Amino acid sequence: MAVERYLTIGEVARRSGVAPSALRFYEQRGLIEAQRTGGNQRRYERTVLRRVAFVRTASRLGLTLEQIAAALATLPDARTPTAEDWRRLSQSWRGLLDERISVLERLRDDLEDCIGCGCLSLERCTLQNPEDRAAALGPGPRYLEGDSPSDVVGRP
Secondary structure, three states: OOOOOEEOHHHHHHHHOOOHHHHHHHHHOOOOOOEEOOOOOEEEEOOHHHHHHHHHHHHHOOOOHHHHHHHHOOOOOOOOOOHHHHHHHHHOOHHHHHHHHHHHHHHHHHHHHHHHHOOOOOOOOOOOOHHHHHHHHOOOOOOOOOOOHHHHOOOO
16 A cells, blocks of 8 residues: 555644644744645645644744744755754754743742732732842843842842
8 A cells, every 4th residue: 555645734634633724824934835736735745744743842842933943944855854853953952941941940939939928029029029129130020030139139
């Protein structure tokens, strides 16, 4: 039994668990590629299944579509990516993923104290950010970003 080289959008959707609308969106964003038949129907090479799985996994990790597209752009165009190609791509994200894990651990560890306090306001919190001194370090959740209260000692 010969295996077809190309899959319809419905077959890719069924095999990948991704809705056809999402596949069209991925194609529009350049994450996957389809050939067109004479009747203008999409046909995907079987290798698109691995790309779709990669996009889904990367999205679940919180990576942006721009980051995913940049990573996929490092894969070879002239041939099907090998296991080594995919390993190299995955390794390039190790630092980013380690940083995300660190942020999530800090959030997990610090959130309990804030919720226990009841104020839920880092701006007014006398323990975490007295007199909103962390604002001098820049916008956003400074302590979650990795700054510490000792970074604002001596600041007005």
